[in-house]
Amino acid sequence: MAKQNNVFKDAFNRCVKLLEQSASLPSEPELGAALGVSRTTVRAILTRLEDVGLLAWEKRRKIVLRKPLASDYFPTEETDSLSEIIERSFMRRILAGGAEPGMQINELELAREIGIGTTSVREFLIRFSRFGLIEKRPNSHWVLKGFTREFALELTEVREMFELRSAAAFARLPAEHPAWLELDAIESVHHAILGDIENRYLDFSELDERFHLLVHRASKNRFIVDFYDVIAIVFHYHYQWNKTNARQRNARAMEEHLAYIAALRSRDPTQIEDACRRHLKSARETLLQSIN
Protein backbone atom coordinates (compact mmCIF):
# COMPACT_ATOMS: atom_id res chain seq x y z
CA MET A 1 0.00 0.00 0.00
CA ALA A 2 1.39 3.42 -0.88
CA LYS A 3 -0.95 6.39 -0.81
CA GLN A 4 -4.49 6.26 0.59
CA ASN A 5 -7.12 6.95 -2.03
CA ASN A 6 -9.29 8.97 0.29
CA VAL A 7 -9.23 11.98 -2.02
CA PHE A 8 -10.88 9.82 -4.64
CA LYS A 9 -13.38 8.30 -2.21
CA ASP A 10 -14.36 11.60 -0.68
CA ALA A 11 -14.75 13.28 -4.06
CA PHE A 12 -16.68 10.26 -5.31
CA ASN A 13 -19.16 10.58 -2.46
CA ARG A 14 -19.62 14.28 -3.11
CA CYS A 15 -20.11 13.52 -6.79
CA VAL A 16 -22.79 10.95 -6.04
CA LYS A 17 -24.58 13.53 -3.91
CA LEU A 18 -24.35 16.00 -6.80
CA LEU A 19 -25.82 13.39 -9.05
CA GLU A 20 -28.90 12.87 -6.89
CA GLN A 21 -30.47 16.03 -8.22
CA SER A 22 -29.27 16.08 -11.77
CA ALA A 23 -29.85 14.11 -14.95
CA SER A 24 -26.34 14.50 -16.34
CA LEU A 25 -22.86 15.65 -15.39
CA PRO A 26 -20.80 18.57 -16.76
CA SER A 27 -17.43 18.38 -18.48
CA GLU A 28 -14.42 16.87 -16.75
CA PRO A 29 -12.63 20.16 -15.99
CA GLU A 30 -15.83 21.69 -14.68
CA LEU A 31 -16.49 18.71 -12.43
CA GLY A 32 -12.92 18.83 -11.23
CA ALA A 33 -13.32 22.47 -10.27
CA ALA A 34 -16.63 21.75 -8.50
CA LEU A 35 -15.13 18.91 -6.47
CA GLY A 36 -11.73 20.47 -5.95
CA VAL A 37 -9.75 17.62 -7.50
CA SER A 38 -7.70 17.04 -10.62
CA ARG A 39 -9.00 15.61 -13.87
CA THR A 40 -7.21 12.36 -13.15
CA THR A 41 -9.38 11.87 -10.10
CA VAL A 42 -12.51 13.01 -11.95
CA ARG A 43 -11.92 10.33 -14.55
CA ALA A 44 -11.44 7.72 -11.85
CA ILE A 45 -14.76 8.79 -10.37
CA LEU A 46 -16.54 8.65 -13.73
CA THR A 47 -15.10 5.21 -14.38
CA ARG A 48 -16.41 3.94 -11.09
CA LEU A 49 -19.80 5.59 -11.56
CA GLU A 50 -20.05 3.68 -14.82
CA ASP A 51 -18.91 0.41 -13.21
CA VAL A 52 -21.60 0.55 -10.53
CA GLY A 53 -24.24 1.38 -13.14
CA LEU A 54 -24.98 4.94 -12.03
CA LEU A 55 -23.82 6.61 -15.20
CA ALA A 56 -23.62 6.09 -18.93
CA TRP A 57 -20.37 7.75 -19.95
CA GLU A 58 -19.14 8.20 -23.41
CA LYS A 59 -16.91 11.18 -24.07
CA ARG A 60 -19.02 14.27 -23.48
CA ARG A 61 -22.20 12.36 -22.81
CA LYS A 62 -22.60 11.63 -19.10
CA ILE A 63 -26.14 10.51 -18.38
CA VAL A 64 -27.38 9.52 -14.93
CA LEU A 65 -28.99 6.09 -15.13
CA ARG A 66 -30.63 5.74 -11.71
CA LYS A 67 -31.04 7.34 -8.30
CA PRO A 68 -28.09 6.59 -6.03
CA LEU A 69 -28.58 4.25 -3.08
CA ALA A 70 -27.00 4.53 0.34
CA SER A 71 -24.82 1.58 -0.60
CA ASP A 72 -23.31 3.48 -3.52
CA TYR A 73 -21.41 5.75 -1.15
CA PHE A 74 -18.10 4.83 0.40
CA PRO A 75 -18.29 4.49 4.18
CA THR A 76 -17.35 7.76 5.84
CA GLU A 77 -14.43 6.21 7.74
CA GLU A 78 -12.71 5.67 4.43
CA THR A 79 -13.01 9.26 3.28
CA ASP A 80 -10.97 10.79 6.08
CA SER A 81 -7.40 11.70 5.37
CA LEU A 82 -4.69 9.97 7.35
CA SER A 83 -3.79 13.12 9.22
CA GLU A 84 -7.37 13.54 10.41
CA ILE A 85 -7.36 9.96 11.63
CA ILE A 86 -4.11 10.45 13.46
CA GLU A 87 -5.23 13.72 14.94
CA ARG A 88 -8.43 12.28 16.36
CA SER A 89 -6.69 9.24 17.71
CA PHE A 90 -3.95 11.33 19.27
CA MET A 91 -6.27 13.90 20.80
CA ARG A 92 -8.38 11.16 22.33
CA ARG A 93 -5.28 9.74 23.94
CA ILE A 94 -4.01 12.99 25.38
CA LEU A 95 -7.31 14.56 26.38
CA ALA A 96 -9.44 11.62 27.44
CA GLY A 97 -6.94 8.94 28.45
CA GLY A 98 -4.87 9.39 31.57
CA ALA A 99 -2.08 11.27 29.86
CA GLU A 100 0.24 12.75 32.46
CA PRO A 101 2.35 15.75 31.55
CA GLY A 102 5.94 14.66 31.08
CA MET A 103 4.89 11.36 29.54
CA GLN A 104 6.95 10.10 26.63
CA ILE A 105 5.43 9.75 23.22
CA ASN A 106 6.60 6.88 21.11
CA GLU A 107 6.31 7.20 17.34
CA LEU A 108 6.50 3.49 16.68
CA GLU A 109 3.92 2.62 19.31
CA LEU A 110 1.50 5.28 18.05
CA ALA A 111 1.94 4.06 14.49
CA ARG A 112 1.32 0.44 15.42
CA GLU A 113 -1.69 1.33 17.50
CA ILE A 114 -3.34 3.23 14.67
CA GLY A 115 -2.12 0.70 12.12
CA ILE A 116 -0.11 3.06 9.90
CA GLY A 117 3.50 3.75 9.01
CA THR A 118 5.86 5.78 11.15
CA THR A 119 6.43 8.49 8.55
CA SER A 120 2.86 9.71 8.81
CA VAL A 121 3.03 9.78 12.58
CA ARG A 122 6.28 11.73 12.52
CA GLU A 123 4.89 14.25 10.10
CA PHE A 124 1.80 14.63 12.21
CA LEU A 125 3.81 15.19 15.39
CA ILE A 126 5.97 17.79 13.68
CA ARG A 127 2.91 19.66 12.46
CA PHE A 128 1.20 19.26 15.79
CA SER A 129 4.17 20.52 17.78
CA ARG A 130 3.34 24.08 16.93
CA PHE A 131 0.32 23.83 19.23
CA GLY A 132 2.68 23.80 22.17
CA LEU A 133 1.36 20.57 23.67
CA ILE A 134 4.34 18.38 22.80
CA GLU A 135 8.04 18.93 22.42
CA LYS A 136 10.77 17.03 20.65
CA ARG A 137 13.98 15.75 22.19
CA PRO A 138 16.18 15.32 19.14
CA ASN A 139 17.32 11.75 18.45
CA SER A 140 15.00 10.70 21.20
CA HIS A 141 11.34 10.72 22.12
CA TRP A 142 8.68 13.42 22.18
CA VAL A 143 7.52 14.72 25.53
CA LEU A 144 3.89 15.45 26.28
CA LYS A 145 3.64 18.82 27.95
CA GLY A 146 -0.01 18.23 28.59
CA PHE A 147 -3.26 20.08 28.48
CA THR A 148 -2.60 21.87 31.73
CA ARG A 149 -3.77 25.01 33.44
CA GLU A 150 -0.56 26.79 32.38
CA PHE A 151 -1.20 25.82 28.80
CA ALA A 152 -4.70 27.26 28.91
CA LEU A 153 -3.50 30.49 30.51
CA GLU A 154 -0.68 30.99 28.03
CA LEU A 155 -3.00 30.26 25.15
CA THR A 156 -5.67 32.67 26.29
CA GLU A 157 -3.15 35.39 27.07
CA VAL A 158 -2.01 35.45 23.45
CA ARG A 159 -5.53 34.99 22.20
CA GLU A 160 -6.68 38.06 24.05
CA MET A 161 -3.85 40.19 22.69
CA PHE A 162 -4.56 39.06 19.16
CA GLU A 163 -8.30 39.25 19.26
CA LEU A 164 -8.44 42.72 20.81
CA ARG A 165 -6.18 43.98 18.08
CA SER A 166 -8.13 42.16 15.36
CA ALA A 167 -11.45 43.46 16.63
CA ALA A 168 -10.09 47.00 16.55
CA ALA A 169 -8.93 46.41 12.97
CA PHE A 170 -12.34 45.02 12.08
CA ALA A 171 -13.98 48.30 13.02
CA ARG A 172 -11.74 50.06 10.53
CA LEU A 173 -12.74 47.87 7.58
CA PRO A 174 -14.42 49.88 4.80
CA ALA A 175 -18.21 49.58 4.67
CA GLU A 176 -18.09 47.66 1.39
CA HIS A 177 -15.75 44.98 2.72
CA PRO A 178 -17.29 41.48 2.41
CA ALA A 179 -16.55 40.80 6.06
CA TRP A 180 -19.56 42.91 7.02
CA LEU A 181 -21.85 40.67 4.99
CA GLU A 182 -20.34 37.61 6.54
CA LEU A 183 -20.89 39.20 9.93
CA ASP A 184 -24.58 39.63 9.08
CA ALA A 185 -24.82 36.00 8.05
CA ILE A 186 -23.11 34.87 11.24
CA GLU A 187 -25.42 37.01 13.32
CA SER A 188 -28.52 35.46 11.81
CA VAL A 189 -27.21 31.94 12.43
CA HIS A 190 -26.84 32.96 16.06
CA HIS A 191 -30.50 33.95 16.17
CA ALA A 192 -31.52 30.74 14.45
CA ILE A 193 -29.65 28.54 16.90
CA LEU A 194 -30.81 30.53 19.92
CA GLY A 195 -34.38 30.16 18.67
CA ASP A 196 -34.08 26.37 18.82
CA ILE A 197 -31.48 26.07 21.52
CA GLU A 198 -32.75 22.73 22.88
CA ASN A 199 -31.96 20.89 19.69
CA ARG A 200 -29.21 22.94 18.15
CA TYR A 201 -26.89 24.00 20.96
CA LEU A 202 -24.20 21.67 19.69
CA ASP A 203 -23.97 23.66 16.47
CA PHE A 204 -22.33 26.42 18.44
CA SER A 205 -18.82 24.97 18.22
CA GLU A 206 -18.64 25.40 14.47
CA LEU A 207 -20.26 28.83 14.57
CA ASP A 208 -17.85 29.98 17.25
CA GLU A 209 -14.92 29.09 15.05
CA ARG A 210 -16.44 30.81 12.05
CA PHE A 211 -17.05 34.02 13.98
CA HIS A 212 -13.70 34.35 15.67
CA LEU A 213 -11.81 33.42 12.54
CA LEU A 214 -13.63 36.22 10.71
CA VAL A 215 -12.55 38.66 13.40
CA HIS A 216 -8.94 37.44 13.36
CA ARG A 217 -8.77 37.76 9.59
CA ALA A 218 -9.38 41.48 9.90
CA SER A 219 -5.90 41.79 11.38
CA LYS A 220 -4.48 40.95 7.94
CA ASN A 221 -1.59 39.38 9.76
CA ARG A 222 -0.70 35.79 8.85
CA PHE A 223 0.76 35.09 12.28
CA ILE A 224 -2.40 36.18 14.02
CA VAL A 225 -4.62 34.26 11.62
CA ASP A 226 -2.44 31.15 11.83
CA PHE A 227 -2.48 31.29 15.60
CA TYR A 228 -6.21 30.91 15.45
CA ASP A 229 -5.59 27.28 14.39
CA VAL A 230 -4.24 26.62 17.86
CA ILE A 231 -7.28 28.14 19.52
CA ALA A 232 -9.65 26.37 17.15
CA ILE A 233 -8.24 22.91 17.74
CA VAL A 234 -8.18 23.34 21.50
CA PHE A 235 -11.74 24.60 21.66
CA HIS A 236 -12.91 22.05 19.12
CA TYR A 237 -11.79 19.11 21.21
CA HIS A 238 -12.74 20.89 24.39
CA TYR A 239 -16.35 21.14 23.18
CA GLN A 240 -16.37 17.51 22.14
CA TRP A 241 -14.95 16.36 25.39
CA ASN A 242 -16.61 18.48 28.02
CA LYS A 243 -20.38 18.50 27.66
CA THR A 244 -21.42 19.46 31.18
CA ASN A 245 -23.74 22.44 31.09
CA ALA A 246 -23.06 22.71 27.39
CA ARG A 247 -26.44 24.13 26.51
CA GLN A 248 -26.30 26.85 29.12
CA ARG A 249 -22.68 27.73 28.36
CA ASN A 250 -23.26 27.91 24.64
CA ALA A 251 -26.38 30.04 25.02
CA ARG A 252 -24.48 32.47 27.18
CA ALA A 253 -21.58 32.60 24.74
CA MET A 254 -23.95 33.33 21.88
CA GLU A 255 -25.51 36.22 23.79
CA GLU A 256 -22.01 37.57 24.30
CA HIS A 257 -21.30 37.15 20.60
CA LEU A 258 -24.38 39.15 19.73
CA ALA A 259 -23.28 41.99 21.97
CA TYR A 260 -19.79 41.76 20.47
CA ILE A 261 -21.23 41.87 16.94
CA ALA A 262 -23.33 44.91 17.80
CA ALA A 263 -20.25 46.60 19.21
CA LEU A 264 -18.31 45.88 16.01
CA ARG A 265 -21.12 47.46 14.00
CA SER A 266 -21.01 50.55 16.17
CA ARG A 267 -17.34 50.92 15.19
CA ASP A 268 -16.77 52.49 18.57
CA PRO A 269 -13.38 51.35 19.92
CA THR A 270 -14.29 51.44 23.61
CA GLN A 271 -17.52 49.57 23.12
CA ILE A 272 -15.72 46.95 21.03
CA GLU A 273 -12.98 46.49 23.56
CA ASP A 274 -15.51 46.05 26.35
CA ALA A 275 -17.62 43.50 24.53
CA CYS A 276 -14.56 41.59 23.32
CA ARG A 277 -12.96 41.48 26.76
CA ARG A 278 -16.17 40.35 28.38
CA HIS A 279 -16.58 37.46 25.98
CA LEU A 280 -12.95 36.38 26.09
CA LYS A 281 -13.00 36.42 29.85
CA SER A 282 -15.91 34.04 30.02
CA ALA A 283 -14.40 31.83 27.30
CA ARG A 284 -11.26 31.58 29.36
CA GLU A 285 -13.20 30.67 32.48
CA THR A 286 -15.08 27.96 30.64
CA LEU A 287 -11.84 26.48 29.38
CA LEU A 288 -10.20 26.58 32.78
CA GLN A 289 -13.16 24.91 34.43
CA SER A 290 -12.80 21.95 32.12
CA ILE A 291 -9.22 21.40 33.24
CA ASN A 292 -9.47 21.29 37.01
Added chain:
Amino acid sequence: MAKQNNVFKDAFNRCVKLLEQSASLPSEPELGAALGVSRTTVRAILTRLEDVGLLAWEKRRKIVLRKPLASDYFPTEETDSLSEIIERSFMRRILAGGAEPGMQINELELAREIGIGTTSVREFLIRFSRFGLIEKRPNSHWVLKGFTREFALELTEVREMFELRSAAAFARLPAEHPAWLELDAIESVHHAILGDIENRYLDFSELDERFHLLVHRASKNRFIVDFYDVIAIVFHYHYQWNKTNARQRNARAMEEHLAYIAALRSRDPTQIEDACRRHLKSARETLLQSIN
Protein backbone atom coordinates in the same frame (compact mmCIF):
# COMPACT_ATOMS: atom_id res chain seq x y z
CA MET B 1 22.46 4.72 3.98
CA ALA B 2 19.97 5.14 6.81
CA LYS B 3 20.77 7.67 9.50
CA GLN B 4 23.61 10.19 9.26
CA ASN B 5 26.22 9.69 11.94
CA ASN B 6 26.73 13.38 12.48
CA VAL B 7 25.87 13.08 16.17
CA PHE B 8 28.82 10.77 16.53
CA LYS B 9 31.14 12.92 14.43
CA ASP B 10 30.22 16.15 16.16
CA ALA B 11 30.56 14.60 19.62
CA PHE B 12 33.84 13.00 18.56
CA ASN B 13 35.25 16.39 17.57
CA ARG B 14 34.18 17.91 20.86
CA CYS B 15 35.74 15.01 22.68
CA VAL B 16 39.05 15.45 20.87
CA LYS B 17 39.03 19.11 21.89
CA LEU B 18 38.36 18.05 25.49
CA LEU B 19 41.29 15.71 25.25
CA GLU B 20 43.71 18.44 24.19
CA GLN B 21 44.02 19.65 27.75
CA SER B 22 43.72 16.48 29.74
CA ALA B 23 45.76 13.37 30.34
CA SER B 24 42.85 10.99 30.72
CA LEU B 25 39.09 10.77 30.23
CA PRO B 26 36.33 10.30 32.81
CA SER B 27 33.82 7.45 33.00
CA GLU B 28 31.48 6.70 30.11
CA PRO B 29 28.32 8.11 31.72
CA GLU B 30 30.16 11.24 32.77
CA LEU B 31 31.57 11.73 29.30
CA GLY B 32 28.11 11.15 27.83
CA ALA B 33 26.67 13.86 30.06
CA ALA B 34 29.48 16.26 29.15
CA LEU B 35 28.98 15.72 25.42
CA GLY B 36 25.20 15.42 25.53
CA VAL B 37 25.07 11.98 23.93
CA SER B 38 24.23 8.45 24.97
CA ARG B 39 26.68 5.86 26.19
CA THR B 40 26.37 4.03 22.90
CA THR B 41 27.82 7.03 21.13
CA VAL B 42 30.45 7.56 23.81
CA ARG B 43 31.67 4.03 23.28
CA ALA B 44 31.81 4.54 19.54
CA ILE B 45 33.91 7.65 20.17
CA LEU B 46 36.26 5.81 22.54
CA THR B 47 36.64 2.99 20.05
CA ARG B 48 37.64 5.41 17.33
CA LEU B 49 39.98 7.35 19.63
CA GLU B 50 41.72 4.06 20.28
CA ASP B 51 41.81 3.16 16.58
CA VAL B 52 43.53 6.41 15.60
CA GLY B 53 46.03 6.01 18.44
CA LEU B 54 44.89 8.93 20.57
CA LEU B 55 43.83 6.86 23.54
CA ALA B 56 44.70 3.70 25.41
CA TRP B 57 41.37 2.35 26.58
CA GLU B 58 40.84 -0.60 28.81
CA LYS B 59 37.73 -0.55 30.93
CA ARG B 60 38.12 2.34 33.36
CA ARG B 61 41.59 3.26 32.24
CA LYS B 62 41.44 5.87 29.44
CA ILE B 63 44.87 7.39 28.96
CA VAL B 64 45.64 10.03 26.36
CA LEU B 65 48.57 8.88 24.23
CA ARG B 66 49.41 11.99 22.22
CA LYS B 67 48.33 15.52 21.40
CA PRO B 68 45.56 15.60 18.77
CA LEU B 69 46.38 16.88 15.29
CA ALA B 70 44.12 18.90 13.03
CA SER B 71 43.71 15.78 10.91
CA ASP B 72 42.20 13.87 13.82
CA TYR B 73 39.04 15.96 13.62
CA PHE B 74 36.20 15.22 11.25
CA PRO B 75 35.68 17.99 8.68
CA THR B 76 33.06 20.46 9.89
CA GLU B 77 30.77 19.85 6.90
CA GLU B 78 30.23 16.34 8.18
CA THR B 79 29.18 17.37 11.65
CA ASP B 80 26.12 19.38 10.63
CA SER B 81 22.75 17.74 10.98
CA LEU B 82 20.71 17.18 7.87
CA SER B 83 18.13 19.75 8.87
CA GLU B 84 20.81 22.42 9.24
CA ILE B 85 22.09 21.57 5.78
CA ILE B 86 18.63 21.74 4.28
CA GLU B 87 17.83 24.98 6.08
CA ARG B 88 20.95 26.73 4.83
CA SER B 89 20.46 25.48 1.32
CA PHE B 90 16.83 26.49 1.30
CA MET B 91 17.36 29.92 2.79
CA ARG B 92 20.08 30.64 0.26
CA ARG B 93 17.65 29.78 -2.48
CA ILE B 94 14.82 31.93 -1.24
CA LEU B 95 16.79 34.89 0.04
CA ALA B 96 19.70 35.15 -2.36
CA GLY B 97 18.47 33.49 -5.54
CA GLY B 98 15.78 35.14 -7.62
CA ALA B 99 12.91 33.61 -5.72
CA GLU B 100 9.68 35.28 -6.74
CA PRO B 101 6.69 35.16 -4.41
CA GLY B 102 4.17 32.67 -5.76
CA MET B 103 6.87 30.37 -7.02
CA GLN B 104 6.26 26.66 -6.62
CA ILE B 105 8.48 24.58 -4.42
CA ASN B 106 9.16 21.06 -5.52
CA GLU B 107 10.11 18.52 -2.87
CA LEU B 108 11.71 16.10 -5.29
CA GLU B 109 13.78 18.78 -7.01
CA LEU B 110 15.00 20.18 -3.70
CA ALA B 111 15.91 16.71 -2.49
CA ARG B 112 17.83 15.89 -5.65
CA GLU B 113 19.63 19.19 -5.61
CA ILE B 114 20.85 18.72 -2.05
CA GLY B 115 21.42 15.02 -2.64
CA ILE B 116 19.14 13.64 0.08
CA GLY B 117 15.86 11.74 0.36
CA THR B 118 12.46 13.33 0.01
CA THR B 119 11.36 12.47 3.55
CA SER B 120 13.89 14.83 5.09
CA VAL B 121 12.90 17.62 2.75
CA ARG B 122 9.21 17.12 3.53
CA GLU B 123 9.85 17.18 7.24
CA PHE B 124 11.91 20.30 6.90
CA LEU B 125 9.22 22.07 4.89
CA ILE B 126 6.57 21.13 7.43
CA ARG B 127 8.67 22.48 10.27
CA PHE B 128 9.59 25.53 8.26
CA SER B 129 6.02 26.34 7.32
CA ARG B 130 5.37 27.83 10.72
CA PHE B 131 7.59 30.74 9.76
CA GLY B 132 4.89 31.90 7.38
CA LEU B 133 7.14 32.02 4.31
CA ILE B 134 5.72 28.98 2.56
CA GLU B 135 2.33 27.34 2.37
CA LYS B 136 1.19 23.87 1.42
CA ARG B 137 -1.38 22.99 -1.21
CA PRO B 138 -2.43 19.50 -0.13
CA ASN B 139 -1.65 16.75 -2.63
CA SER B 140 0.22 19.32 -4.62
CA HIS B 141 3.18 21.64 -4.34
CA TRP B 142 4.28 24.18 -1.76
CA VAL B 143 3.97 27.85 -2.59
CA LEU B 144 6.64 30.36 -1.71
CA LYS B 145 5.00 33.38 -0.15
CA GLY B 146 8.29 35.17 -0.18
CA PHE B 147 10.30 37.43 1.98
CA THR B 148 8.21 40.46 1.15
CA ARG B 149 7.45 43.81 2.69
CA GLU B 150 4.11 42.47 3.97
CA PHE B 151 5.88 39.58 5.62
CA ALA B 152 8.26 41.92 7.41
CA LEU B 153 5.42 44.17 8.57
CA GLU B 154 3.31 41.31 9.86
CA LEU B 155 6.28 39.81 11.62
CA THR B 156 7.29 43.03 13.31
CA GLU B 157 3.72 43.84 14.31
CA VAL B 158 3.50 40.65 16.35
CA ARG B 159 7.04 41.04 17.57
CA GLU B 160 6.26 44.46 18.98
CA MET B 161 3.15 43.22 20.79
CA PHE B 162 5.06 40.34 22.30
CA GLU B 163 8.19 42.18 23.21
CA LEU B 164 6.43 45.09 24.88
CA ARG B 165 4.53 42.66 27.03
CA SER B 166 7.63 40.61 27.79
CA ALA B 167 9.64 43.67 28.70
CA ALA B 168 6.91 44.74 31.11
CA ALA B 169 6.95 41.26 32.63
CA PHE B 170 10.74 41.42 32.91
CA ALA B 171 10.49 44.46 35.15
CA ARG B 172 8.31 42.46 37.51
CA LEU B 173 10.82 39.62 37.95
CA PRO B 174 12.01 39.28 41.55
CA ALA B 175 15.46 40.73 42.26
CA GLU B 176 16.94 37.27 42.85
CA HIS B 177 15.81 35.91 39.48
CA PRO B 178 18.77 34.64 37.42
CA ALA B 179 17.61 36.71 34.46
CA TRP B 180 19.07 39.82 36.11
CA LEU B 181 22.49 38.20 36.23
CA GLU B 182 22.22 37.18 32.62
CA LEU B 183 21.23 40.75 31.82
CA ASP B 184 24.41 41.99 33.50
CA ALA B 185 26.46 39.52 31.49
CA ILE B 186 24.79 40.59 28.28
CA GLU B 187 25.38 44.23 29.08
CA SER B 188 29.09 43.71 29.57
CA VAL B 189 29.37 41.85 26.25
CA HIS B 190 27.80 44.94 24.67
CA HIS B 191 30.50 47.13 26.16
CA ALA B 192 33.19 44.70 25.08
CA ILE B 193 32.00 44.63 21.48
CA LEU B 194 31.45 48.40 21.32
CA GLY B 195 34.98 48.86 22.65
CA ASP B 196 36.40 46.96 19.67
CA ILE B 197 33.66 47.67 17.17
CA GLU B 198 35.94 47.62 14.12
CA ASN B 199 36.80 43.98 14.54
CA ARG B 200 33.85 42.60 16.41
CA TYR B 201 30.74 44.22 14.94
CA LEU B 202 29.72 40.91 13.37
CA ASP B 203 29.36 39.38 16.81
CA PHE B 204 26.25 41.47 17.27
CA SER B 205 23.91 39.03 15.53
CA GLU B 206 24.41 36.36 18.16
CA LEU B 207 24.25 38.85 21.00
CA ASP B 208 21.04 40.35 19.66
CA GLU B 209 19.39 36.96 19.72
CA ARG B 210 20.62 36.23 23.22
CA PHE B 211 19.30 39.53 24.54
CA HIS B 212 15.85 39.46 22.97
CA LEU B 213 15.33 35.82 23.83
CA LEU B 214 16.07 36.63 27.46
CA VAL B 215 13.45 39.37 27.38
CA HIS B 216 10.86 37.15 25.68
CA ARG B 217 11.41 34.40 28.23
CA ALA B 218 10.23 36.73 30.97
CA SER B 219 6.74 36.44 29.49
CA LYS B 220 6.65 32.83 30.69
CA ASN B 221 4.44 32.14 27.73
CA ARG B 222 5.47 29.31 25.41
CA PHE B 223 3.75 30.88 22.41
CA ILE B 224 5.61 34.13 22.85
CA VAL B 225 8.93 32.36 23.42
CA ASP B 226 8.37 30.02 20.47
CA PHE B 227 7.51 32.94 18.23
CA TYR B 228 10.94 34.28 18.88
CA ASP B 229 12.25 31.43 16.69
CA VAL B 230 10.62 33.10 13.72
CA ILE B 231 12.19 36.45 14.50
CA ALA B 232 15.55 34.84 15.18
CA ILE B 233 15.74 32.96 11.92
CA VAL B 234 14.68 35.97 9.88
CA PHE B 235 17.16 38.30 11.50
CA HIS B 236 19.88 35.65 11.45
CA TYR B 237 19.75 35.28 7.68
CA HIS B 238 19.08 38.96 7.25
CA TYR B 239 22.37 39.78 9.00
CA GLN B 240 24.24 37.21 6.92
CA TRP B 241 22.80 38.49 3.74
CA ASN B 242 22.72 42.25 4.07
CA LYS B 243 26.05 43.62 5.16
CA THR B 244 25.75 47.21 3.93
CA ASN B 245 26.45 49.62 6.75
CA ALA B 246 26.55 46.70 9.09
CA ARG B 247 29.05 48.23 11.46
CA GLN B 248 27.13 51.45 11.84
CA ARG B 249 23.76 49.71 12.16
CA ASN B 250 25.03 47.27 14.74
CA ALA B 251 26.69 49.99 16.79
CA ARG B 252 23.46 51.95 16.83
CA ALA B 253 21.44 48.90 17.80
CA MET B 254 23.82 48.17 20.65
CA GLU B 255 23.47 51.70 21.98
CA GLU B 256 19.72 51.21 21.88
CA HIS B 257 20.10 47.92 23.70
CA LEU B 258 22.09 49.62 26.44
CA ALA B 259 19.37 52.20 26.92
CA TYR B 260 16.78 49.41 26.90
CA ILE B 261 18.76 47.46 29.51
CA ALA B 262 19.06 50.54 31.71
CA ALA B 263 15.30 51.05 31.41
CA LEU B 264 14.66 47.44 32.43
CA ARG B 265 16.83 47.94 35.49
CA SER B 266 14.88 51.06 36.43
CA ARG B 267 11.76 48.87 36.49
CA ASP B 268 9.83 51.92 35.45
CA PRO B 269 7.07 50.89 32.98
CA THR B 270 7.02 54.10 30.96
CA GLN B 271 10.76 54.25 30.58
CA ILE B 272 10.82 50.58 29.53
CA GLU B 273 8.08 51.04 26.99
CA ASP B 274 9.86 54.03 25.49
CA ALA B 275 13.23 52.34 25.18
CA CYS B 276 11.68 49.16 23.83
CA ARG B 277 9.58 50.96 21.24
CA ARG B 278 12.51 53.04 20.10
CA HIS B 279 14.68 50.00 19.53
CA LEU B 280 11.98 47.93 17.84
CA LYS B 281 11.19 50.80 15.54
CA SER B 282 14.74 51.04 14.28
CA ALA B 283 15.01 47.26 14.01
CA ARG B 284 11.92 47.29 11.82
CA GLU B 285 13.33 50.03 9.63
CA THR B 286 16.57 48.16 9.18
CA LEU B 287 14.70 45.05 8.14
CA LEU B 288 12.48 46.93 5.72
CA GLN B 289 15.42 48.66 4.11
CA SER B 290 16.94 45.33 3.24
CA ILE B 291 13.83 44.32 1.34
CA ASN B 292 13.23 47.23 -1.00
Added chain:
DNA sequence: CATTTGTCTTTTATCGGCAATAGACAGATC
Protein backbone atom coordinates in the same frame (compact mmCIF):
# COMPACT_ATOMS: atom_id res chain seq x y z
C1' DC C 1 26.55 0.10 47.74
C1' DA C 2 27.04 3.48 44.30
C1' DT C 3 29.14 3.62 39.83
C1' DT C 4 30.89 1.67 35.85
C1' DT C 5 31.07 -1.44 32.15
C1' DG C 6 29.38 -5.20 28.88
C1' DT C 7 25.58 -6.64 26.39
C1' DC C 8 21.26 -6.44 24.39
C1' DT C 9 16.77 -4.26 22.87
C1' DT C 10 14.11 -0.41 21.34
C1' DT C 11 13.47 3.76 18.92
C1' DT C 12 14.66 7.40 15.76
C1' DA C 13 16.29 9.33 11.27
C1' DT C 14 16.61 8.48 6.68
C1' DC C 15 16.33 6.06 2.31
C1' DG C 16 14.26 4.04 -1.92
C1' DG C 17 10.12 2.48 -3.95
C1' DC C 18 5.29 2.52 -5.36
C1' DA C 19 0.34 3.83 -5.84
C1' DA C 20 -2.58 7.98 -5.77
C1' DT C 21 -3.05 12.37 -7.48
C1' DA C 22 -1.86 16.40 -10.02
C1' DG C 23 -0.80 18.42 -14.15
C1' DA C 24 0.96 19.04 -19.18
C1' DC C 25 0.20 18.63 -24.14
C1' DA C 26 -1.76 17.46 -28.50
C1' DG C 27 -5.49 16.12 -31.11
C1' DA C 28 -10.67 15.94 -31.26
C1' DT C 29 -15.04 18.24 -30.93
C1' DC C 30 -18.52 21.73 -30.82
Added chain:
DNA sequence: GATCTGTCTATTGCCGATAAAAGACAAATG
Protein backbone atom coordinates in the same frame (compact mmCIF):
# COMPACT_ATOMS: atom_id res chain seq x y z
C1' DG D 1 -11.09 29.23 -31.60
C1' DA D 2 -12.34 27.91 -27.17
C1' DT D 3 -13.10 23.92 -24.61
C1' DC D 4 -12.99 19.04 -24.01
C1' DT D 5 -10.95 14.42 -24.05
C1' DG D 6 -7.11 10.94 -24.49
C1' DT D 7 -2.70 10.03 -23.12
C1' DC D 8 1.43 10.54 -20.83
C1' DT D 9 4.71 12.33 -17.19
C1' DA D 10 5.88 14.30 -12.73
C1' DT D 11 5.06 14.80 -7.95
C1' DT D 12 3.09 13.81 -3.57
C1' DG D 13 1.88 10.70 0.36
C1' DC D 14 2.86 6.68 2.47
C1' DC D 15 5.14 2.32 3.53
C1' DG D 16 8.77 -1.01 4.90
C1' DA D 17 13.54 -1.54 5.76
C1' DT D 18 18.00 -0.35 7.88
C1' DA D 19 21.96 2.04 10.25
C1' DA D 20 22.59 5.36 14.02
C1' DA D 21 21.57 6.54 18.48
C1' DA D 22 19.26 5.99 22.83
C1' DG D 23 18.47 3.44 26.65
C1' DA D 24 17.59 -0.81 29.83
C1' DC D 25 19.57 -4.32 32.84
C1' DA D 26 22.70 -7.25 35.09
C1' DA D 27 27.29 -8.37 36.23
C1' DA D 28 31.69 -6.32 37.55
C1' DT D 29 34.43 -3.06 40.02
C1' DG D 30 36.21 0.05 43.43
